[in-house]
Amino acid sequence: MEKQDGREAAAVRIDDPWYDALASGWGELDGTGAPAPLAPAAPAGHAPGNSAADIYLEVQRSAAFQEVRGRYRRFVVPASLAFFSWYVVYVVAATTAHELMARPVAGAVNVAMVAGLGQFLTTFLLTWAYARHARLRRDRAALDLRWDTQELTRGITR
Amino acid sequence: MTGDHQALALLLFCAFVAATLAITTWVSRNRRGSAEEFYAGGRLFSPMENGFAIAGDYMSAASFLGISGLIALFGYDGMLYSVGFLVAWLVVLFLVAELVRNCGRFTLADVVAARMRERPVRIAAGTSSVTVSVLYLVAQMVGAGSLVALLLGGSSEAARTWTVIGVGALMVIYVSLGGMRATTWIQIVKAVLLMAGTVTLTVLVLVRFHGDFNQLLLSAAERSGHGRDFLAPGLRYGGDWTARLDFISLGLALVLGTAGLPHILSRFYTVPTARAARRSVVWAIGLIGSFYLMTIVLGFGAAAVVGSDEVRESSPAGNTAVPLLALDLGGGAGSTGGTVLFAVVAAVAFATILAVVAGITLASSASVAHDLYASLRRRHARRYSEVAVARVAAAGIGAVAIALGLLARDLNVAFLVGLAFAVAASANLPVLLYSLFWRNFTTRGAVWSVYGGLVPAVLLVLLSPVVSGSPASLFPGVDFQLFPLENPGLVSIPFGFLAGWAGTALSPEPPDEAKHAETEVRSLTGAGAV
Numbered sequence: 187m188e189k190q191d192g193r194e195a196a197a198v199r200i201d202d203p204w205y206d207a208l209a210s211g212w213g214e215l216d217g218t219g220a221p222a223p224l225a226p227a228a229p230a231g232h233a234p235g236n237s238a239a240d241i242y243l244e245v246q247r248s249a250a251f252q253e254v255r256g257r258y259r260r261f262v263v264p265a266s267l268a269f270f271s272w273y274v275v276y277v278v279a280a281t282t283a284h285e286l287m288a289r290p291v292a293g294a295v296n297v298a299m300v301a302g303l304g305q306f307l308t309t310f311l312l313t314w315a316y317a318r319h320a321r322l323r324r325d326r327a328a329l330d331l332r333w334d335t336q337e338l339t340r341g342i343t344r
Numbered sequence: 345m346t347g348d349h350q351a352l353a354l355l356l357f358c359a360f361v362a363a364t365l366a367i368t369t370w371v372s373r374n375r376r377g378s379a380e381e382f383y384a385g386g387r388l389f390s391p392m393e394n395g396f397a398i399a400g401d402y403m404s405a406a407s408f409l410g411i412s413g414l415i416a417l418f419g420y421d422g423m424l425y426s427v428g429f430l431v432a433w434l435v436v437l438f439l440v441a442e443l444v445r446n447c448g449r450f451t452l453a454d455v456v457a458a459r460m461r462e463r464p465v466r467i468a469a470g471t472s473s474v475t476v477s478v479l480y481l482v483a484q485m486v487g488a489g490s491l492v493a494l495l496l497g498g499s500s501e502a503a504r505t506w507t508v509i510g511v512g513a514l515m516v517i518y519v520s521l522g523g524m525r526a527t528t529w530i531q532i533v534k535a536v537l538l539m540a541g542t543v544t545l546t547v548l549v550l551v552r553f554h555g556d557f558n559q560l561l562l563s564a565a566e567r568s569g570h571g572r573d574f575l576a577p578g579l580r581y582g583g584d585w586t587a588r589l590d591f592i593s594l595g596l597a598l599v600l601g602t603a604g605l606p607h608i609l610s611r612f613y614t615v616p617t618a619r620a621a622r623r624s625v626v627w628a629i630g631l632i633g634s635f636y637l638m639t640i641v642l643g644f645g646a647a648a649v650v651g652s653d654e655v656r657e658s659s660p661a662g663n664t665a666v667p668l669l670a671l672d673l674g675g676g677a678g679s680t681g682g683t684v685l686f687a688v689v690a691a692v693a694f695a696t697i698l699a700v701v702a703g704i705t706l707a708s709s710a711s712v713a714h715d716l717y718a719s720l721r722r723r724h725a726r727r728y729s730e731v732a733v734a735r736v737a738a739a740g741i742g743a744v745a746i747a748l749g750l751l752a753r754d755l756n757v758a759f760l761v762g763l764a765f766a767v768a769a770s771a772n773l774p775v776l777l778y779s780l781f782w783r784n785f786t787t788r789g790a791v792w793s794v795y796g797g798l799v800p801a802v803l804l805v806l807l808s809p810v811v812s813g814s815p816a817s818l819f820p821g822v823d824f825q826l827f828p829l830e831n832p833g834l835v836s837i838p839f840g841f842l843a844g845w846a847g848t849a850l851s852p853e854p855p856d857e858a859k860h861a862e863t864e865v866r867s868l869t870g871a872g873a874v
Binding site: 240 | 420421423424427428430431433434435437438439442557558561562565572573575576577578581582588591592595596599619622623626629630633636637857858859861862864865866868869870871872
């Protein structure tokens, strides 16, 4: 995606609430329900007459967007599978494996207590990891893309 | 129970109500009555404020009194609940919060309708959202009635009836007059009060045991009468295989249901950006996690200080464990400290119920006005403004909740919260995840996945031991029990996902690629988000 405008996205503070371009309502796009052309639209410098649908398809196919989506999914999919299976294993073990869960570890603390507190700990750790990953690896790129996309769709009469 | 407790508890609670009513009038002083303001509080809350509000919305009296009570009675098995309630937030954080903030405007249906034909999808998602809200509301209302009976000792029918009516009337006033802005502030105030009360009690418990958690556990095990078994799972859910499967089913609904609760989803729209939505959830996870860690200490503390048998005598479900613990920690019955602490706990519990019902009422009135009314309105009928409809809907939902709360007053409605989570996980979560992540999802798939989760969940409960066929059911006299589990999640959640897939596979129309592109780009970048 090229910049349509001389304005640098980097100059925008990252925590800017972006109240400038209010989107139109949903479901008011032109070409309702018509299948979009499958060929990627001509990149950059879109001709007037490009519909919003074409622009979104173009952005979706752009390398920058694929990169943001890839980063998001590469973190979220494994992490989700991990915490979900860990939780299911914990619940199943708590309801079925009594001897294992009742085994003492230290003093009055047994395996069940360690596993339960472990669930709390992993939840906190994954929360921290996700927030950090998103802040460092996704926020800036997503904001640039947001700016570019809004620039492209701005001129379109809906 | 002496008159002192009651007077002080009522005084504190009235102070809370007065303060929140003052907030309501204050925030509604220069209203312009836009939908943005009513449903989303102008989208101007900071992540920290919203994080506190999310925590305030989520931590119900059942969490505060119920989980601690379960731990006091059954030891470790009570902890299983709190783990499920907390881990659920990872689903919200990873898969839902930011994307919903970027794609939607006010409700869950907005996110789905963005890609699909609006009308059928809005009607389906609106119906399931209202169902979840009403189930949850009735549970809270009945809980408020029994709580007043427990805490204020006045088990007279009149006191309970007026409590239910009073709570219902207050929540309608908050929501209709103050909208999201008032509701949010009430939740923030409540979250601060709840955290402060919980921290105080936890510190007192730990001081009592000289900071030795090991000693606390040992004393709890000793006073419970179960010995070491008290610290391991199995006292409550360790029965036959049906009971075990039942708990696994409940655990699934808890962990997957939170991301489909309408009043939680609507909280993400009150912040300006997706990034703020993410930071709100991080705040909420910190608050909720530390809260549940403290309830574990309080639960074992109640078992160790008060004793399981005494808690059971006071209330068979264990709901008075924390108030009794507060009484003891403050210096015992009749002492000033005990009286004050007990009254504080009682007042916080009421404030908790009030804040939670206000949040749910607002979310369901949004579903009625924004999704159902907008879709079902006759073409040429007189057009009322959406916010006016939402205000009326809030009053209507309040009336329904009061009526159902009074009707179900003497029934055991503990299953309703589990059912609300199960419906949210079976009907709302599949359609939400498919819309956000699945390229080929279609309108028919969306409609099928909502009804394919909603109908089985409700039907299975109707055919379960909860309703008929066992001495503890709602209607013990009849027997149309066909399904052995009390929690339908294990069956209905996969059903919802499968129905969405089947509906998509059998769809007459091809998936709309451009709409998918738009949803994907918007959800991850925030382009064009409102």
